[in-house]
Amino acid sequence: MKSITHLTSVHPRHDTRIFFKECHSLTKKYSVNLVVADSKGDAELDGIKIYDVGKETSRVKRVLNVTKRVLQKAILLDSDLYHLHDPELIPIGTKLKKLGKRVIFDMHENIPLQIKDKSYIPKYFRTTLSYLYSQYEKMVLKKFDAIVVAEESYLQYYEYLKNDVVTILNMPNLDELKKFQTTTREKNDLFYIGGISNERGLDITIESIKEVKKSVPDIYMHYIGNTYNNILETINLEGIEKNINFYGPKPLYEGMELSKKAKIGLSILKPIENYKRSYSTKIFEYMAIGLPVITSNFQLYKDVVEKYQCGICVDPLDPKELADAIKYLLEHPLVVEEMGKNGINAVEKKYNWFYEEEKLLKLYLDILGDDLSYG
Numbered sequence: 393m394k395s396i397t398h399l400t401s402v403h404p405r406h407d408t409r410i411f412f413k414e415c416h417s418l419t420k421k422y423s424v425n426l427v428v429a430d431s432k433g434d435a436e437l438d439g440i441k442i443y444d445v446g447k448e449t450s451r452v453k454r455v456l457n458v459t460k461r462v463l464q465k466a467i468l469l470d471s472d473l474y475h476l477h478d479p480e481l482i483p484i485g486t487k488l489k490k491l492g493k494r495v496i497f498d499m500h501e502n503i504p505l506q507i508k509d510k511s512y513i514p515k516y517f518r519t520t521l522s523y524l525y526s527q528y529e530k531m532v533l534k535k536f537d538a539i540v541v542a543e544e545s546y547l548q549y550y551e552y553l554k555n556d557v558v559t560i561l562n563m564p565n566l567d568e569l570k571k572f573q574t575t576t577r578e579k580n581d582l583f584y585i586g587g588i589s590n591e592r593g594l595d596i597t598i599e600s601i602k603e604v605k606k607s608v609p610d611i612y613m614h615y616i617g618n619t620y621n622n623i624l625e626t627i628n629l630e631g632i633e634k635n636i637n638f639y640g641p642k643p644l645y646e647g648m649e650l651s652k653k654a655k656i657g658l659s660i661l662k663p664i665e666n667y668k669r670s671y672s673t674k675i676f677e678y679m680a681i682g683l684p685v686i687t688s689n690f691q692l693y694k695d696v697v698e699k700y701q702c703g704i705c706v707d708p709l710d711p712k713e714l715a716d717a718i719k720y721l722l723e724h725p726l727v728v729e730e731m732g733k734n735g736i737n738a739v740e741k742k743y744n745w746f747y748e749e750e751k752l753l754k755l756y757l758d759i760l761g762d763d764l765s766y767g
Contacts, residue, residue, distance in 0.1 A: 394760055397425040397471040401458045402478045405430055405442050406643040408673070409500065409542070409562050410477055415440050416565075417749040418756065427465050429458045443469070455480050463487060473537075473760055479503050479525075482532055489535050494759055497533060498540040498560075502549065504529070505666040509591070512621075537759050540752075545669040545692075558755050562673040564680040565745040572648045572681040575732035580608050580722050583654035583683065585616040585647045586674050588638070589623055591667075593660025593688075599711035601632050604718050611635055611722070614654060616647040648681065655728050656721050657683040660708045661690075668692065676743045678703075679735030684728050686717050696743070702735035 396418060403410055405428040415424050419439045427443045435442045445461035448454045463484045466474055473494040476485050485495045507513065507522040530552060533539055538556040541547060550557055582601075588594055597613070604611050613636040629636060639650070651657070657678030661667040668690045675693065678685045685703030687693050697703045704717040721728055 393423045395423045395471040396473045397469050398475045399427045399462055399481055400477040401429045401462050408644045413745055417752055425469055427462055485536055486532055494537045496538045497536050500542050502546050502666050509664045538755055543670045560748045560752055563743050563745045563748050564677045569680040572651055575682040575729045577655045577728055579653050580611050581654040582613045582656050582658055583651045584658045588617045588619045591662050596660055596711045598627055600715040603715035608722055614650045616642050651681055651683055657685050659687040661688045662708050680739040682732035682736050684731035700734050700738040702731045
């Protein structure tokens, strides 16, 4: 059986896209390794061998030290194909190519666009850095065997690539999410899972909850995910301290247990260019479990949420509009039930991992050929 190795220096070992979707799918045909940098040690889970090279305390140390250890481990594993998940690992990909290895780069984000919105980069330098990075990509990505992009919108930026560019969307895995499915929801709870920041609507959501509490005193917000830049120290929870809980990061399927208590799933992304052009994966995860969605009124999102009548789209900068949408759903349980059913139907027919898995396996087959030792 041919061996493949996924490499990440940034993502957690149980990252939903990398581990639960791509690696899981690939175990059907290949021996799968995953190299991570989290200092949690080596392990084996669901037939996937996890190798830990240790994490660092700062971004600079991670780029300088962790990437070297990832490369060393990658060479030691001597796999038939390497699948990279972080921009800082692109130089590793070029070195592996020089060693005669097959390499795929998985583009989770449109990095040139993302750089323009990075708060830790001085504003005056963002446009220049974005341009320099895009030029760097043009030089190196064409050396790889294939590029995987997580969004259709990225394709227009990479028309210059002559190697395979395959879109593999972050659609939900129905088999894993069915255990959380319900359309009978009784509590006045809200649910969010993912990175927690003001760019992802934390400040707007807090203001909305304060407003909703005036008429719905038992409203309760479940926040599951990482917080960034000490954001919780900057927000004012006065008056809603007992109406909100920040659980910290949890693996997707562990965090989803809390969704059973909720009537609404939130995904309030600010109108940042990269967000406007990219699907919010959690929208489809909420739909898959029958949880009505309230999300930003970007056209990309409206084409899903409004078309399938599985939620409400609002101005992500207007806390009153968000509060009105929350109140409406909390006060109309039959609407919540119908939206939940509509979301499940849409995911079953179109927005699910089954179709993306087929594209992933075909890409690997095109690169590696059929593995006659399998089966």
